[in-house]
Amino acid sequence: MSNVSSEHADQAGTLRSLSDHLSESPRMNAGVNQAARVLSVTSGKGGVGKTAVVSNLAVALGKMGKKVLIIDADLGLANIDVVFGLAPQFNLNHFFSGQHSLSEILVEGPHGIHILPAGSGVQKFTRLDSGHKMRLLDDLETLPGDYDVVLIDTEAGISDNVTYFNQAAQDILVVTSPEPTAITDAYALMKLLSSQYHEKSFSLIVNSVRHSDEALDVYRKLTMVSNRYLDISIDYMGGIPFERKMYESVRCQKVMVEMYPGNKVSQAFEQLAKKLVAETGHTEPKGSLQFFFKRLLSLGSNA
Numbered sequence: 001m002s003n004v005s006s007e008h009a010d011q012a013g014t015l016r017s018l019s020d021h022l023s024e025s026p027r028m029n030a031g032v033n034q035a036a037r038v039l040s041v042t043s044g045k046g047g048v049g050k051t052a053v054v055s056n057l058a059v060a061l062g063k064m065g066k067k068v069l070i071i072d073a074d075l076g077l078a079n080i081d082v083v084f085g086l087a088p089q090f091n092l093n094h095f096f097s098g099q100h101s102l103s104e105i106l107v108e109g110p111h112g113i114h115i116l117p118a119g120s121g122v123q124k125f126t127r128l129d130s131g132h133k134m135r136l137l138d139d140l141e142t143l144p145g146d147y148d149v150v151l152i153d154t155e156a157g158i159s160d161n162v163t164y165f166n167q168a169a170q171d172i173l174v175v176t177s178p179e180p181t182a183i184t185d186a187y188a189l190m191k192l193l194s195s196q197y198h199e200k201s202f203s204l205i206v207n208s209v210r211h212s213d214e215a216l217d218v219y220r221k222l223t224m225v226s227n228r229y230l231d232i233s234i235d236y237m238g239g240i241p242f243e244r245k246m247y248e249s250v251r252c253q254k255v256m257v258e259m260y261p262g263n264k265v266s267q268a269f270e271q272l273a274k275k276l277v278a279e280t281g282h283t284e285p286k287g288s289l290q291f292f293f294k295r296l297l298s299l300g301s302n303a
Helices: 002-023 050-063 092-096 130-140 160-168 180-197 212-229 245-251 264-279 289-302
Strands: 037-042 068-073 114-116 149-154 171-176 201-209 233-241
Touching (some): 050 149, 050 171, 050 264, 149 160, 171 180, 212 233
Parallel strands (some): 037 149, 201 233
């Protein structure tokens, strides 16, 4: 065990040195908005509507005039492009295999949203090594555009990639549903990130609720257990109502906030977007977008 720890410490030292070197480069500031907010949207259990939250939140922010970048970090079973009805020619699998740059992969969605799509059905990149992480860092710096918000759509569960991207983000938005298994898995994810990766601050979105009290009840349950067993804080971001039209929008490959702008679900996402924007100037996140890049590099020691 000590050998493994020593090896990771050596890697971390090397990567931190590289990070310091990169931070001194003028290129670090090219096309990067220092006020950008980087959020990972994650879940312990699949099927809770995490990607729907990412896509609808992105469009709601785009409609507010915010410049948004989505990174599809589900590198084995990606579907953010499907939700938007896009058919990108290239994806992150092509990037990690060295065939294309991120700029060549970048596609545009509704309201000027930029998307870095991932591949599906390829297991090779479901656990990124330090080389892949460093290449991702290097190319992220070259992306065009000043982004206000970066949304990372992680895969579900507690894989290495999930913990990696959650650590790198400024804020962690945990998506769950009122189902007992989803609540249990959301708690398990926060427990892992807290106990092993020292993450202490989370935000909670409860999807597919029948009424607002149901969302608050889920929040209270998770807060009660975490206060007893974990040293973390959970910020309640709200609930997204259950709506059968959501299935229709998925089939039509068009997000709710565009397809049904006056619907209660669309209004909930718009309120969530406004809350995130309002909090930007009042929170003390782990860093800016530039910090996200540097943090990605330093986290290469987890490979």
